[in-house]
Amino acid sequence: MADPSSAHLTDGLGRRITYLRISVTDRCDLRCRYCMAERMQFLPKNQVLTLEEIALLADLFIARGVTKIRLTGGEPLVRRDIGDLAHRIGRHLGQGLDELTLTTNGVRLAVHADMLHDAGVRRINVSLDSLDAARFAHITRGGDLNAVRQGLDAAAEAGLAVKINMVALKGINDNEILPMLRWCNTQGFDLTLIETMPLGDIEGDRADNYLPLTHVVDTIRQSHALTPLPHRTGGPARYHAVEGMQVRLGLITPLTNNFCADCNRIRMTCEGKIFMCLGHEDHVDFKTALREGGLPAVNPLIDRALRLKPASHDFHIGLGETHPATRRHMSVTGG
Numbered sequence: 001m002a003d004p005s006s007a008h009l010t011d012g013l014g015r016r017i018t019y020l021r022i023s024v025t026d027r028c029d030l031r032c033r034y035c036m037a038e039r040m041q042f043l044p045k046n047q048v049l050t051l052e053e054i055a056l057l058a059d060l061f062i063a064r065g066v067t068k069i070r071l072t073g074g075e076p077l078v079r080r081d082i083g084d085l086a087h088r089i090g091r092h093l094g095q096g097l098d099e100l101t102l103t104t105n106g107v108r109l110a111v112h113a114d115m116l117h118d119a120g121v122r123r124i125n126v127s128l129d130s131l132d133a134a135r136f137a138h139i140t141r142g143g144d145l146n147a148v149r150q151g152l153d154a155a156a157e158a159g160l161a162v163k164i165n166m167v168a169l170k171g172i173n174d175n176e177i178l179p180m181l182r183w184c185n186t187q188g189f190d191l192t193l194i195e196t197m198p199l200g201d202i203e204g205d206r207a208d209n210y211l212p213l214t215h216v217v218d219t220i221r222q223s224h225a226l227t228p229l230p231h232r233t234g235g236p237a238r239y240h241a242v243e244g245m246q247v248r249l250g251l252i253t254p255l256t257n258n259f260c261a262d263c264n265r266i267r268m269t270c271e272g273k274i275f276m277c278l279g280h281e282d283h284v285d286f287k288t289a290l291r292e293g294g295l296p297a298v299n300p301l302i303d304r305a306l307r308l309k310p311a312s313h314d315f316h317i318g319l320g321e322t323h324p325a326t327r328r329h330m331s332v333t334g335g
């Protein structure tokens, strides 16, 4: 009989899991208002997986059929050994792993762009919610737009394809969405818009700035026809061609258009917890198993985690909901 723990990853609803997001740190050099509170309590270092532990777990997931890995956080580029980790995982490219990518705020990208390309990364997501320096500093609580722009230049020089992630925020950056789309088009970037999700306390009510992307799409359509594209990158975004432009417009709409039915993702936190869904608390702890029993102790836990994957998240914003769906911030589970 075949060893069930060597089988490919399929959850209890028959969804094949091929995409692992690894949050390599919960720390960040920004404090985006929709993501974090101003004062955050980060994990002590000894609770965080070492590079070697993350790499071993990545090996195991690739052996079990994961073909795409995204390094994220927190801010992945604040982790000191990120280059070694990227190279270590990148060794699997072409040998089980089809793609290694990264999501970053771009602040330290100028330093790391060449390293990422050397490690085999070819596409990155850079989060950028405003092209106005003062507004960018407001949203990120002190971030330097110039550093991000230098990072983007370095990424282009290093040969990394860039997709910009922009969280749509009512009353904050809604008047910049069309300009951002046009700017991405001139830069050769794609743009993905994201609805703000109710994850973790942020000192404020997300409902105040929640902007349904259905409204944004209606506005864009007044000047550019949008045509749905079959293009997929393995994530939740649905893409559209924009009339008169090269840029692809991605929409991540957890609130207005649930995308869970074909979810292929699981997420590992920097302390080795596997979450099967951004919006649920259920998880399996790999760190203790790995530290006490090594990889043989972890393999059966993967199967337990698969059984925990829920049919869908249960996000609501406004509608009398006052609490986030989870106490975890996106930066812990990894966006």
Ligand code: SAM
Residues within 6 Å of the ligand: 028, 034, 035, 072, 073, 074, 075, 076, 103, 104, 105, 125, 126, 127, 165, 166, 167, 194, 195, 196, 197, 198, 199, 330, 331, 334, 335
């Ligand atoms: N620090 C990196 C960055 O900002 O790109 C990677 C981690 S961040 C958590 C990943 C993505 O999640 C970013 O594009 C960010 O804008 C998005 N994000 C964070 N909190 C969010 C929330 N509550 N709702 C929607 N998107 C969120």
Ligand code: SF4
Residues within 6 Å of the ligand: 028, 029, 030, 031, 032, 035, 036, 073, 074, 075, 105, 127, 331
């Ligand atoms: Fe940091 Fe990314 Fe969260 Fe902004 S969205 S606070 S850059 S982890």
